[in-house]
Amino acid sequence: MSTVTTTSSSTRAKRGGEGKPLLSIRDFKVEYRTGSGATVQAVRGVDLDLFPGESVALVGESGCGKTTLGLGLLRLLPRLGHASGQVTFNRGDGTEIDILGLDGRDLRQFRWRDAAMVFQGAMNAFNPVLKIRAHMHDTMRAHTKFTKQEIEDRAGELLRLVRLEPSRVMDSYPHELSGGMRQRVLIAMSLLLEPEVLILDEPTTALDILTQRSVVDVLHEVRERLGFSMIFISHDLSLAAELADRVATMYAGRIIETGGVRDMFYRPRHPYTLGLIKAVPPIVGDLPDMESIPGGPPSLAALPPGCTFNPRCKYATEECKEEDPPLLPITDEPGDAHEAACIHWKDVHLQREVPSDLGNAS
C-alpha cells in the first residue's frame, strides 16, 4: 500500500544483525558543568540494551537522571551537558553507528530517521505560530526529497493512525488542539521518517485520565503496526506496567534494577523498586497497605558514600556504606534478564495481596 504499512513488525524482525541489540549503551555518563569548573554527574555509568521491537520503561523519582539519559541518547543535551561512554546504534543493514561520535549531517540523519523523541509537555514542542501542516512539511523537507503531495499523504496517513482527522488537524495551530490531540500529533510527527527507536519522555503526564487512555491505546496500536522499539520515561509505574516489556529503575543517575516487566512488578529485588511499587495505590480492590520511601533522592553534587540509596533503605547495613554495588544478575530465579544492584537482594521480597472483590464494594 503505502510507506507506512510496508514496514510491518514482521519485516522489522528480519532486519540485519539478528539477535543483536538495536541500541547498545555502555558506561554512559553525562556531566553538567555547574559553574566555576565544578561538574555534577547526572548519569553515572548506564549499561542498557534495546532489542528490536522491544519497549523499555525507565522509571524513578524526579532527579534520577531519566530525562538526561533520554536526551543524551539523541545528543540533545543542553550546552553545559557532556556525554561520554559508548552508544552504538545498529542499523538494519548491519552498519554500526557510534552515536556519541556523530557530527553535523550524520547526526541530523540519525535523528528522526533512526531515532526520534516525543517530548514531555506537548505544547512546548511545537512552534506556536506554525500550523501542524508546516511542522510536518518542515520536518519532511529537511530530511527527505518527498514532493508536497507525498508529504501530505504521509502526514495524513500517520495522523489517521493516531486516530486524528487530517483535514481538521493539518490546518490547526497547536493551541487550537486539546492536550491529548497535541500529544498524538507529536507521536505522528515523530514517526514521519519511520525511526526504529522512539524515545518518549513522560508521554501522558499532565493529561486527563480518558485522554491518557487514548494516547496509551494509540501507542499500543502504532507499535503493533509499525514495530518500532521504544524507550519511555515515566514516573508513573502503572504506565510502565501497561506499556513496557522490560523495566529499568533509575536512582541517582544509575540503573539499579532491570528486568522483564513481570519480574520487576511481581518479584522486585531492589529495595528502591520495591518501595516505588508499594507507593502506588492500585485502583481495583480493597484499600491496600501503602508505604512511602522516607526522604528524597540525594543531591547529585553530594552523593552518600557506598550505595546511594542506603540512607533511605530499611535493608541497609554498615556494609552498604562502603561500596556502591554493581548491577548483578539475580541468580535464584529462572532466566537471566533480571539484574539488581543491591547486596541484600536475597532478602528483598514483595508481598502482594491478590486483588479481590473486583466487582463488589466491601
Added chain:
Amino acid sequence: MSALEKSPETAGRAPLMTLGGVSQVFHTKAGPIRAVDNINLSVNPGEVLCLVGESGSGKTTAARMAAGLARPSSGEVAFDGTDIWALKRDDFTTFRRSVQYVHQDPYASLNPTRTIQQTITAPLLKHGVVKTKKAAVERATELLAKVDLTPPENYLSKYPHQLSGGQRQRVAVARALTLDPKLIIADESTSMLDVSIRISVLAMLGRLRDDLGVGFLFITHDLAIAKYFGWHGKTAVMYLGRIVEFGPTPKIINAPTHPYTRALIDAIPEPDPDLTKTKGRESLRSLEIPSLAHLPSGCTFHPRCPLFEDGLCDGAVPELVTIRSGQSAACHVVARDGVAALDDEARSDEPRA
C-alpha cells in the same frame, strides 16, 4: 429533590459545610459558561469528601465557592448551618479562618522571600492567635512537628527554595493549620509530588483528619489517590459542572454505576502488568470533551456514552437519584434499568482473583 438532599449524610451530625443547589456562571464573549451547575454537597466534621473529575469539570470552581473565594451565581454555601454570604463582616472573618485552602503548587503558594518561620508566624500574629513573637515561634515549631518536618528548628530559618516539593507542601499545610481550621480544602495538593512522597504527605493529612478532627474537601483528578485518602469518606464525581455520581468511596471505586465513572476507572492503568493488560475496557463513542459554552442537550455525557439511547439521553437533564443504598447517579439508563443491567455486561469480563 435530589438524592443528596434526601440523605444528608450520617444522621445526628450536623454538616460542617453545605453547598445547596450551587451554580457558578461565568459571562464570557462566547456566552454564559456554567462552570458549576446546581450541585449539592456536604462535608461533616472530621470527614473526607473527595471531588474527582477531569480538567474543566468544575472541581476547583466548586472548591473556591466552598472556601468563600467566589460567590455563587445561585444557591447557598452554608458553614455551620449559616449562609456565608449573609454573615456580618466579623463572622465572615471567623469563617475564613475556619476554612483553609491548600493549593496545588507549593512552588507558587509560598512567598519566596519569606523564611518558613515568617510564613507560619505571620498569620498567628496577624490574627492574634498568640500575643508575642516568642509564642508565635513556639507555635510554629509545634506545627512543623505536626506536619513531620522534624526537627523543626532546622526548617524555621530556611527559605522555600531550600526545600523539596514535599517539604514545601508540608509547610503549606502547617500554614493552613495556624488558625485551627475546621475544614481544609486540598486542591490537587499532592499531584505535583513524586509518587514516593505523595503517600507520606497523604498519611500526614490523614493523621490531621483523625487527630484534630479536621474535615477535608479533597479535590483530585487521580482516583487512586481519592481511594487512598477518602476510603472512609465519600466521593463525588463531576463532569462538565455537574455531579454525575456520588457515594461512599469504596462503592464509587469498586462498583461504579454511572457510565462516566466506569469509563474513568477502567481507563486507569494498574501498577500490575497482568491486571492492567486484561482489565475490561468499554470504549467511549467519542474522545472529545464538549465545550462548556456549547453543552450537549440532556445528559451532557450522551455524545460519548456507551449506554446512549436515542430520545432518552439527549432529552432531559438526568437527576441524581439513588441507585442503591447510599450511592446515587445521574443517568437515565441506570436509573431505569438499575444495577442489574450494568453487572451482567462489561464488568463480567474483568479478571477475577
